[in-house]
Amino acid sequence: MDDSRSIRDIQTSAAGDFGELVKVRKFVVHVEETLHEFGPPADPPQLKGYIAAVTANPYAGQYVEDLMPLMAALKPLGLSMAQRLIDAMGGVDKIVAYGKSALVGENGELEHAALWHEPGGYGMRELIQPSKAIVPSTKKVGGPGRPLDVPLAHVNAAYVRSHFDCIECSIPDAPRADEIVWVQAMATGPRIYDRAGGLAASDVQGEDGLR
Amino acid sequence: MKAKIRKTQVVVETTHSDGGRKPKAPTRKAVAIAVIENPYAGKFFQRLKLLEDIGEELGGYLGKMCVDALGIAPEDAESFGKAAIVGEAGEWEHAAAILHPRLGAPLRKAVKQGASLVPSSKKLGGPGARIDVPLGHKDAAYVRSHFDAIEAGLPDAPRANEIVVCVAVTDSGRPHPRVGGLQVKDVEGKDGLR
Numbered sequence: 001m002d003d004s005r006s007i008r009d010i011q012t013s014a015a016g017d018f019g020e021l022v023k024v025r026k027f028v029v030h031v032e033e034t035l036h037e038f039g040p041p042a043d044p045p046q047l048k049g050y051i052a053a054v055t056a057n058p059y060a061g062q063y064v065e066d067l068m069p070l071m072a073a074l075k076p077l078g079l080s081m082a083q084r085l086i087d088a089m090g091g092v093d094k095i096v097a098y099g100k101s102a103l104v105g106e107n108g109e110l111e112h113a114a115l116w117h118e119p120g121g122y123g124m125r126e127l128i129q130p131s132k133a134i135v136p137s138t139k140k141v142g143g144p145g146r147p148l149d150v151p152l153a154h155v156n157a158a159y160v161r162s163h164f165d166c167i168e169c170s171i172p173d174a175p176r177a178d179e180i181v182w183v184q185a186m187a188t189g190p191r192i193y194d195r196a197g198g199l200a201a202s203d204v205q206g207e208d209g210l211r
Numbered sequence: 212m213k214a215k216i217r218k219t220q221v222v223v224e225t226t227h228s229d230g231g232r233k234p235k236a237p238t239r240k241a242v243a244i245a246v247i248e249n250p251y252a253g254k255f256f257q258r259l260k261l262l263e264d265i266g267e268e269l270g271g272y273l274g275k276m277c278v279d280a281l282g283i284a285p286e287d288a289e290s291f292g293k294a295a296i297v298g299e300a301g302e303w304e305h306a307a308a309i310l311h312p313r314l315g316a317p318l319r320k321a322v323k324q325g326a327s328l329v330p331s332s333k334k335l336g337g338p339g340a341r342i343d344v345p346l347g348h349k350d351a352a353y354v355r356s357h358f359d360a361i362e363a364g365l366p367d368a369p370r371a372n373e374i375v376v377c378v379a380v381t382d383s384g385r386p387h388p389r390v391g392g393l394q395v396k397d398v399e400g401k402d403g404l405r
Contacts, residue, residue, distance in 0.1 A: 037302055039255040063230040067389055101343075101360075109230035110359070114390040117355055134352055134404070136330055138343040138360035149294075149343035149360075151332045158328050158352075161311045166332040195259065196307040209404065210328070 078123025355392025
């Protein structure tokens with residue numbers, strides 16, 4: 001990849017244009033439905049899904065001290081992605097768990113992935129109510145096709161044990177060296193054979209985001 | 212031990228530079244792995260107590276492996292995480308039975324102390340599968356400089372009847388934290404969040 005390519009040269013369609021700093025090359029929406037896992041039929045089946053946005057990294061190939069402009073610019077993207085994923089999974093009332101991750105292409109810095117903490121989480125929490133629990137996350141730097149595990153946890157009480165889960169995301173052609181993959185993930189139910197005890201979703205107090 | 216361990220591995224990753232810049236001090240992340248036999252492989256078992264016992268054993272065992280590999284005192288650990296990869300003859304829930312009921316308490320002892328929830332991930336996979344172990348600050352989950360992850364895995368595990376159990380510990384945050392949020396110096400350390 002040519003290091004000298006500037007984000008100003010990137011052209012994208014209206015649906016992928018979130019301003020000067022955020023140009024989406026592609027969205028990937030993935031939804032999986034688990035019907036059984038060699039035990040009884042899942043009742044109900046669990047949907048787990050993610051949405052990924054592949055964007056140009058405006059800070060690729062250089063050390064930029066102030067990263068806050070990109071954090072602010074990602075907010076509309078985070079909100080738009082969350083809405084798309086919710087729609088793909090049957091509506092906001094179905095969503096009980098969430099998570100987020102970012103994968104930075106090789107000309108970027110690990111810290112660029114950390115920019116997703118506010119906009120990635122905010123986008124989902126704005127739409128999913130109540131959502132007092134912290135949004136679990138992972139991040140790394142890697143090449144095209146690198147798998148990224150997105151942790152999942154209950155949206156309103158982080159200690160709900162049945163909802164600790166995970167989904168793997170990988171996109172064969174992303175991230176290119178000058179790109180970042182931003183991911184949000186959601187689930188419509190607990191692990192299908194949940195039986196590890198702990199705090200049950202039915203016992204959530206919903207005050208502190210933990211229990 | 213109740214765990215039948217085929218092999219262990221500990222990796223220490225030291226970052227001397229990121230984005231072309233040196234951090235104030237190199238940042239270090241350790242991840243310890245135990246490859247264990249899955250006592251419930253190949254059949255559906257309602258109760259998974261043996262895996263809960265194994266989780267309790269491995270929380271302390273792997274936590275100490277990380278702390279020793281980093282060469283730090285337990286109280287100098289800053290963030291932690293846990294993960295499991297279940298081999299194909301096992302069940303998704305087997306990862307949950309190891310990770311969630313009892314692994315956390317002995318891990319907290321190994322890193323003195325840790326009020327935060329231990330972040331986690333899980334999956335099913337074949338030999339060579341890798342997993343991103345999430346990392347979060349051990350005393351206050353909202354400390355933004357310490358949100359991170361480390362990838363772990365072995366080429367020859369998990370076999371179908373095995374589980375790869377991972378615990379990660381660091382002595383530092385990301386190399387160049389500058390995305391705001393709660394700072395380590397402002398941690399109250401009471402509720403595990405702030």
